[in-house]
Amino acid sequence: MTREIFSARGIGKTYGATVALDNVGFELRPGEIIGLAGMNGAGKSTLLQIIAGAIRPSAGELTIDGRPVQFGSTAEALREGIAIVSQELSLFSSLSVEENLRMLKGRRSWPSRSVFRKEARKILSELGFDYDLGRRLEGLSLGERQLVEIARALLQNPRVLILDEPTSSLHTSEVKRLHDQLRRLRDLGVGIVYVTHFLEDLIDVCDEAVVLRNGQRVASPDLKEPDSLPALVAAMLGDDPLADPETEDESDHALEGYSFPEGGPLVISDLRGASGFAVDGLEVKAGEVYGVSGLVGSGVSDLFEILFGVQKPVAGRVRLPSGVPQQPDPAAAVKAGVAYLPADRKTLSLMQRQSIAENVVSVRSLAQGRDGIVLDRAQTVALAQKRCDQLGVKLATVEQKVSELSGGNQQKVVFAKWLEAQPTLLLLDDPTRGIDIHARLEIHRIVRHLAQAGLVVLVYSSDPGEIIDLADRIGVFVDGRLAGELRGAEMTEHNLLVMMNSTKEAGAAPGPETTQKLETEGLP
């Protein structure tokens, strides 16, 4: 057996008391593709960043050709032949494709322009990207940009290529071409580490899987075996599902003083969106928490956007809990009792430079005009203070800037803000993304209280476990259609992942060119 080009041995990484990685190791031989799998927070990103030289491990060593190496930066890792295609695109949108490709950290000298272009064109066309090199990046789709990013890594002739979720914005055909290209590189003797949430891809293209769970490497199934998907999912999740004991009684912030208008059910019939989105016969009762789950482009975002008036449906009927139909814009939707909490708190939810108090009253006084034309500052502050106390926002004063709060407290301010709007329908898009476990449990409690108070709650989460925790039942979207529902005991992460991953046999006709993938990060 050939000797490995790269190995990681006993890698550990701790942040204070938190153990991100514990004694993780693997070997990569030339011409091998290893799939790295794990749930969010399992330690995948930390491991990749260590390999790419972005962060230093607390323990363990990396070797190249059996020789121990230490990377002080990603540029050093590049010089050793390790190239990474990262999840966060690191391209310059106002530069051309060629200019972007030329910006390589590791490479010091370049062949002549014509040789470079020839090389670049060859790699791009192998990836199926047939555009002019002079085109500016801002005119390209996210998927095309991802191909440029991949091409940039390939141009460095890496010996070890790391791909961190490279297919999240790619079409099926693009994914297929990328896989062909990976196999070609493999045959040339490149070692590849492939990270993806799309488990079918992983099984399709990888020789071996490395599965991380809670920072440790766990046994993984043989990918060559037929039907290894369920075994892989089981390995990622572990035997015992993460038990978070619901301590309902501890510091229970009852939502006293909040009064909500009586709302009916949310009824959707024969709703169609522009991108092939279709939902028929969905009814969510007042007081019910309905989980929505699905893959990239599966329709969850279409559903939220239509309900909030951002997207116009092509056809169909919606009856919002307040009794009115779908609204044409967010301003009208807010008046009709729809509250939307986007995943992107920083840019879409909060006015970071304004005070907590101003944020709390923003919807009721600015959008709904419930406080009249002249705003009473003392009343605003008193109201904000009361709401923050009720929701357990930890703050110094409600007049401090909201940006000074931690993520969990910021999200509670977002809840306070929307509750002041007296909604009857709550759309939660990844409500606890990037929030610590304690604040997360508090937010879950708030959501349950709101449901008990008679609101209709729709929740999406990048963490399937969270949807299961919160939801009374879960609708799974496949290819823009509501493919099935899970209720009661059926609501397990295993069933959810399998159903999201279930392709055409789920009965839904797939739309053209839609990627059929498992994506657990970001609203699909």
Next chain:
Amino acid sequence: MSQEAVSKLTPDAKTGGPSLFARLTRFDEAGLLLGFVFLVLLIGIPHPEFFNPGSIEATLRQTAFVAIIAFGMVFLVAMVEIDLSISGIYAVAGMSMALLIKAGVDPWAAVCVALLAGTLLGLVNGLLSVLLGVPLIIVSLGTLSVFFGLNLIISGGLAVFGMPRDHSFFQIVGGNHFGLPMTVWITIATGIVLHFVLWRTRYGAQVRAIGSNTAAAKFLGIKVARTRVLTTAFVGFLAALSGVLTLAFFKASEPTIGAGIELRVIAAVVIGGTSLAGGSGTILGAALGALIITLIDSGIVFYGIDPDYSQFVTGVVIVVAIGLDRLAKRRKTS
């Protein structure tokens, strides 16, 4: 997380209230006020005639013409927008009023027409910006030229003289009352009202919310486009008001009147401390900024500086004023 939040406690929240001195230096416009006093002394000590009533009156009147537009510009800058065409609106308003009076229209009626015209021109700016999806600064770069061109067309390139100076309009609006020009009283009143509007009303809060985070404002359900159009129309009104007040005092209008006033207005707003990042604004600061700009002009006159140097000096003083103000703010926040 609680520790983090508690450490952000402001000093006065702990001690129960800052000292008078602390309160004075924490006052946002304190640096500006110092700069203003410094300039006054710099001019007034060697040239005591600067303190003559006539001189003070002239300084305040000149300030008022800039300040009244600057108050509106504070709202725009707080929304991360800038209107460059205000000088065109200022000119058109004054000129159209002068021409109407010449044509025999009663000055009180002519004022209403001029103010309405200014508001409409502002509305055009706002609508173009919103409908084309282009920042106001770009739209107004074009409309600045359009409005000035309009002014040349309606005036035929000629100055207009011979206003009925005994008419009640020119007596009341162009005259002095309680020791100060009416223009100054109107400016002060407008400033007080707009300060209140910016900080205490729903509309003001909407303006600041949009400037702070436009995307979030849309997701709150604020009607962003409508607020933008409303504000540009309102700034058009203020520019016209300034043009009308100018005519009331000078009792004449010329085709090139107001050229360059937009830069003085923007300078007043920026010197005043309104952040170009948006989300906030200060009317008092804009007033002080306008005063400082006028004082620089006066200083150049009193010191008998070669007119060739005056623009250069004005520029240097503006840059120094902004620098000092930011330094003071940085020290305060650190």
